[in-house]
Amino acid sequence: xxxxxxxxxxxxxxxxxxxxxxxxxxxxxxxxxxxxxxxxxxxxxxxxxxxxxxxxxxxxxxxxxxxxxxxxxxxxxxxxxxxxxxxxxxxxxxxxxxxxxxxxxxxxxxxxxxxxxxxxxxxxxxxxxxxxxxxxxxxxxxxxxxxxxxxxxxxxxxxxxxxxxxxxxxxxxxxxxxxxxxxxxxxxxx
Numbered sequence: 001x002x003x004x005x006x007x008x009x010x011x012x013x014x015x016x017x018x019x020x021x022x023x024x025x026x027x028x029x030x031x032x033x034x035x036x037x038x039x040x041x042x043x044x045x046x047x048x049x050x051x052x053x054x055x056x057x058x059x060x061x062x063x064x065x066x067x068x069x070x071x072x073x074x075x076x077x078x079x080x081x082x083x084x085x086x087x088x089x090x091x092x093x094x095x096x097x098x099x100x101x102x103x104x105x106x107x108x109x110x111x112x113x114x115x116x117x118x119x120x121x122x123x124x125x126x127x128x129x130x131x132x133x134x135x136x137x138x139x140x141x142x143x144x145x146x147x148x149x150x151x152x153x154x155x156x157x158x159x160x161x162x163x164x165x166x167x168x169x170x171x172x173x174x175x176x177x178x179x180x181x182x183x184x185x186x187x188x189x190x
Contacts, residue, residue: 007034007064009043012053019058028053029064029126030104032090039067047094054095062101062126063087071108084116101126109144 007030019026028050033039035047053059062157065083072080076115084102091099100123104113107127117125127144 001009007045009030009045009049010111012045012049016053016056016059020056020172021072023058025058025060025100027060027126029060029062029101030091031066031068031093031105033059033067035094036090051095055095060093060101061091061097061099062103063091063099063122064103065105066090068105070106072113073107073110077112080113080120082118084113085120088120088122100124103127 007028015026018024023184030045030050031039035050037044037124050061054061063084066087067083067119069075069079069083072083075083088099088102102120102122102125104125104127109117109125109127114125115154125144
């Protein structure tokens with residue numbers, strides 16, 4: 001799965017068309033103050049673009065805080081909770097879908113932030129560490145799913161597990177196809 005964060009316009013104009021062309025899934029983590037225009041800088045997705053992306057079955061949208069503070073562990077607890085909870089609320093309000101995942105800005109988190117993520121109703125959270133990058137399968141728990149940043153992408157791509165091949169996207173029911181049992185995978189006893 002491709003993972004992109006922050007909410008740059010290129011995610012819609014460059015990445016999204018390739019996902020659709022090749023049928024490749026992706027997760028886009030966005031911080032809502034950027035989409036709302038409260039934080040300016042590099043190009044930004046619009047809500048309409050994000051809504052179109054979120055409607056595609058290949059795309060998962062994750063919350064990435066309100067304002068993308070460099071380190072959630074270094075801000076007052078009330079502000080941290082607000083960053084975690086209100087980003088989920090804003091995305092759900094604008095996109096009309098449940099947001100199940102949170103991405104820690106710059107990968108920083110602690111037990112208090114994990115608790116806020118759980119209390120907000122997220123199912124899992126993603127982190128990263130440029131100095132200790134790990135595959136997702138090496139993650140400690142669902143509130144600290146590891147991911148690689150861009151720093152070692154060329155190095156790790158050849159060694160990455162391809163995972164299961166994705167089934168072709170089917171819209172509607174195919175009553176002529178045989179019934180196939182679901183595939184189950186066990187990881188660390190789960």
